[in-house]
Amino acid sequence: MRAAEIADQLTTVLVTEEEIREKLDELARRVESDYDGKELLLVGVLKGAVMVMADFARALNRPLEMDWMAVSSYGAGTKSSGVVQIRKDLDTDLTGKHVLIVEDIIDSGLTLSWLLENFASRGAASIEILALLRKPEAAKVHIDSKYVGFDIPTEFVVGYGLDYNERYRNLRDVAVLAPHVYS
Ligand code: 5GP
Ligand code: MG
Ligand code: MG
Numbered sequence: 320m321r322a323a324e325i326a327d328q329l330t331t332v333l334v335t336e337e338e339i340r341e342k343l344d345e346l347a348r349r350v351e352s353d354y355d356g357k358e359l360l361l362v363g364v365l366k367g368a369v370m371v372m373a374d375f376a377r378a379l380n381r382p383l384e385m386d387w388m389a390v391s392s393y394g395a396g397t398k399s400s401g402v403v404q405i406r407k408d409l410d411t412d413l414t415g416k417h418v419l420i421v422e423d424i425i426d427s428g429l430t431l432s433w434l435l436e437n438f439a440s441r442g443a444a445s446i447e448i449l450a451l452l453r454k455p456e457a458a459k460v461h462i463d464s465k466y467v468g469f470d471i472p473t474e475f476v477v478g479y480g481l482d483y484n485e486r487y488r489n490l491r492d493v494a495v496l497a498p499h500v501y502s
Contacts, residue, residue, distance in 0.1 A: 321492070322478070322492045322494050327497070329497055330495045332493070333471050334452070335492050339492075342468045342469065343375050350419065351380060358417060359381070359382075360385070360416045360418050363387050363421045364390065364421070365406075368421050371423055371449075371479070387409070389406040390404065390430060392404075413443040417443070417444050419446075419466075420438070422449065422451070424452040425448075425464060425467075426456055432462055448464040451479070469493075471493075476494060476495055478490030478493045479492065483496055
């Protein structure tokens, strides 16, 4: 689905499909060189990271393993509280693995800081983060995200895996949802 087809539900397209593709290629070259000679496990955080994972994994010209984690963070409305519950755990034993967490967006950073602690306690050899998008609020909780695609303003965005009530995930671009859709 393209932004033009639902233009009345969006305000601005922030990142286009083409920009995402170029950025993921660029990040893939960095990851290939940083993880040269190491076993790499990509962990996608469901469900928002599905598109990033699918495209980023295919941009990587090297062997890798993939696993998925589903978590929910409870809080009022669109804000996460930092209280995280595992809905689907990894199938992989992290002992000795070089883990790269693949995320759609870092907002408060609370979900990721919880995940980092959780993974560290499972004996991973290294843990890094790749996030397609980052909002300025990420500064609140310091998250060392080694690979970041785009810094975007503090607005509620949808598309490329990101949803509003499970909709808009199949939008090819990342766009700001028009306020009249949720008010
Ligand atoms: P954090 O714990 O960093 O505040 O929450 C991150 C999660 O909240 C993301 O993985 C994503 O699922 C959701 N989220 C944060 N900002 C947005 C946004 O602008 N749009 C959408 N659709 N989800 C968001
Ligand atoms: Mg996410
Ligand atoms: Mg969501």
